[in-house]
Amino acid sequence: MDLWFEEYQTKDMVISCRVLRTLHQEKTPFQELAVLDTVEFGRMLVLDDVIQTTIKDEFVYHEMITHVALNTHAKPVKVLIIGGGDGGAVREVVKHQSVEKVVLCEIDGAVVEASKKYLPEISCALENNKAEIVIDDGIKHVRNNKNTYDIIIIDSTDPVGPAEGLFSAAFYKDIFDSLNEEGIFVAQTESPFFNDSLVQRIFKDVSGIFPLTRLFLANVPSYPGGLWTFTMGSKKYDPLDVDIEKIESMNTKYYSPAIHRSCFILPPFVKKLLG
Amino acid sequence: MDLWFEEYQTKDMVISCRVLRTLHQEKTPFQELAVLDTVEFGRMLVLDDVIQTTIKDEFVYHEMITHVALNTHAKPVKVLIIGGGDGGAVREVVKHQSVEKVVLCEIDGAVVEASKKYLPEISCALENNKAEIVIDDGIKHVRNNKNTYDIIIIDSTDPVGPAEGLFSAAFYKDIFDSLNEEGIFVAQTESPFFNDSLVQRIFKDVSGIFPLTRLFLANVPSYPGGLWTFTMGSKKYDPLDVDIEKIESMNTKYYSPAIHRSCFILPPFVKKLLG
Numbered sequence: 001m002d003l004w005f006e007e008y009q010t011k012d013m014v015i016s017c018r019v020l021r022t023l024h025q026e027k028t029p030f031q032e033l034a035v036l037d038t039v040e041f042g043r044m045l046v047l048d049d050v051i052q053t054t055i056k057d058e059f060v061y062h063e064m065i066t067h068v069a070l071n072t073h074a075k076p077v078k079v080l081i082i083g084g085g086d087g088g089a090v091r092e093v094v095k096h097q098s099v100e101k102v103v104l105c106e107i108d109g110a111v112v113e114a115s116k117k118y119l120p121e122i123s124c125a126l127e128n129n130k131a132e133i134v135i136d137d138g139i140k141h142v143r144n145n146k147n148t149y150d151i152i153i154i155d156s157t158d159p160v161g162p163a164e165g166l167f168s169a170a171f172y173k174d175i176f177d178s179l180n181e182e183g184i185f186v187a188q189t190e191s192p193f194f195n196d197s198l199v200q201r202i203f204k205d206v207s208g209i210f211p212l213t214r215l216f217l218a219n220v221p222s223y224p225g226g227l228w229t230f231t232m233g234s235k236k237y238d239p240l241d242v243d244i245e246k247i248e249s250m251n252t253k254y255y256s257p258a259i260h261r262s263c264f265i266l267p268p269f270v271k272k273l274l275g
Numbered sequence: 276m277d278l279w280f281e282e283y284q285t286k287d288m289v290i291s292c293r294v295l296r297t298l299h300q301e302k303t304p305f306q307e308l309a310v311l312d313t314v315e316f317g318r319m320l321v322l323d324d325v326i327q328t329t330i331k332d333e334f335v336y337h338e339m340i341t342h343v344a345l346n347t348h349a350k351p352v353k354v355l356i357i358g359g360g361d362g363g364a365v366r367e368v369v370k371h372q373s374v375e376k377v378v379l380c381e382i383d384g385a386v387v388e389a390s391k392k393y394l395p396e397i398s399c400a401l402e403n404n405k406a407e408i409v410i411d412d413g414i415k416h417v418r419n420n421k422n423t424y425d426i427i428i429i430d431s432t433d434p435v436g437p438a439e440g441l442f443s444a445a446f447y448k449d450i451f452d453s454l455n456e457e458g459i460f461v462a463q464t465e466s467p468f469f470n471d472s473l474v475q476r477i478f479k480d481v482s483g484i485f486p487l488t489r490l491f492l493a494n495v496p497s498y499p500g501g502l503w504t505f506t507m508g509s510k511k512y513d514p515l516d517v518d519i520e521k522i523e524s525m526n527t528k529y530y531s532p533a534i535h536r537s538c539f540i541l542p543p544f545v546k547k548l549l550g
Contacts, residue, residue, distance in 0.1 A: 004289075010315060011293075012292065012293035012313070012314035012315050013290070013291070013292055013293070013314075013315045014279075014289075014290070014291040015288070015289070015290055015291075016288065016289040016290075016291065017287065017288055018286075018287035018288070038287070039287035039288075040285060040287050040288045040469070056468070057468065059544075060542075191496075193331070193332065193496045194315070194496075217494075219492075219494055219500075219501055219502040221466075221468045221469075221499075221500030221501055221502065224496075225494075225496030225501050226494055226496055226500050226501015226502055227494040227496065227501055252543060253542065253543050253544040254542040254543065254544060255542070256542065256543055258540045259540060259542060261537075261540075262536075262537040262540035265533045265534060265536075265537035267335075267528065267529040267530070267531065267534060268527060268528050268529065268531055269334075269528040269529060
């Protein structure tokens with residue numbers, strides 16, 4: 001059978017992947033969920049027709065959304081992940097010795113269940129004894145947990161549908177209040193090529209709330225254009241001050257101490273967005 | 276009209292772009308040539324159904340295939356570009372004060388003509404008095420010009436069709452002989468995600484011929500996966516020894532002195548390919 005999945009990366013650009021099998025398909029209270037087995041990317045989690053993570057390239061996104069922030073903090077103990085129901089971020093966070101607890105706050109329990117069943121390589125750490133899974137709205141969770149976390153990771157879908165509120169200045173203020181006095185937050189913040197105004201707006205919003213704001217880059221081939229931004233807000237620690245010689249190796253495929261430094265080196269066209 | 280261009284990036288992965296107008300279409304003696312005006316990428320040069328360069332992102336590829344090598348050489352005077360009929364590499368090369376002559380050796384004159392007519396922002400320097408355009412086979416040209424060039428840039432299509440020979444070890448040996456004693460060559464060498472065995476094989480071949488071989492990365496969103504490799508072979512100069520403080524700014528949008536250093540920082544999964 002000649003089966004293809006098509007994602008409208010924008011209304012004028014589509015990526016199509018040949019599908020071997022549809023492993024799962026379900027309409028949850030929040031979104032359309034599918035797990036597809038594709039030729040080029042292997043198994044793939046799709047939410048509302050948008051690729052979230054794939055077996056082939058998930059390591060890039062999950063290593064970069066976690067280790068850069070955790071290795072910037074002197075001693076991250078309590079970590080919150082908002083979204084990230086596939087468990088990939090949890091898997092990377094628990095590699096850090098200092099971490100005693102990682103709370104995963106995912107609004108859609110169906111994402112967690114499907115990931116446990118069909119993406120074990122990604123979801124494997126969800127059963128870890130340091131991990132606590134909360135099925136709830138991340139916005140509500142941070143409002144109810146002030147001055148609590150060392151690290152908050154916003155591992156969200158695109159800024160449409162359920163995740164829209166996770167890209168607002170009001171939410172970044174709630175994040176600030178949910179972090180303790182040395183806290184750091186990091187969020188996936190879309191493409192500098194195809195969503196430059198959003199990248200620009202978020203950096204401005206976060207800069208208005210946190211004493212230190214940094215943007216870094218990684219290449220996720222299953223996302224539009226490949227190049228992806230992550231925005232970090234920090235109350236005390238600067239990722240550029242980290243002594244990368246002291247970063248302990250964690251058996252990663254994209255992140256490394258050298259990448260910890262180089263991911264902040266922005267091409268002029270990206271730097272320009274930050275004003 | 277609902278018009279789309281589809282590129283099979285692999286036989287199981289397709290990128291589709293909405294087309295506003297087909298500006299030019301022709302069957303040359305070497306390949307199928309088209310210039311399309313697309314919504315997401317603007318005007319686009321397409322050869323044998325593969326995107327070569329686009330108005331939106333051409334700066335990444337053209338700045339990175341030129342400035343890294345030219346700023347590694349103490350005084351590049353004579354430069355050869357093989358392929359690159361769109362003229363984008365020439366445009367960047369002539370920004371370097373020391374360059375007295377840049378020879379563009381393009382096998383297909385139709386590419387030069389179409390680029391002059393439909394892609395003036397890219398082809399603008401083809402009329403520059405430092406530029407000499409030779410319509411010929413690059414393999415023949417390097418064999419007939421021994422010990423001649425300071426820099427040779429292989430700005431080719433994919434390793435199928437006309438460009439196949441430009442990815443062979445025998446050709447890299449001819450390149451070595453066509454360079455003078457301090458010469459450097461650089462080539463676009465495809466994706467580390469979707470063509471890893473080719474990247475690996477080329478690095479091994481070049482390492483067997485040149486005293487110094489380096490691989491660097493850049494993100495070209497119109498290419499499969501975005502992340503792209505460039506392989507450099509050098510007889511004397513090491514790009515990592517360059518004092519980046521001394522690099523003169525050249526009004527670039529992707530390349531910068533800091534990028535000159537950071538583009539060689541490879542994620543572990545890429546480093547692994549180099550053995």
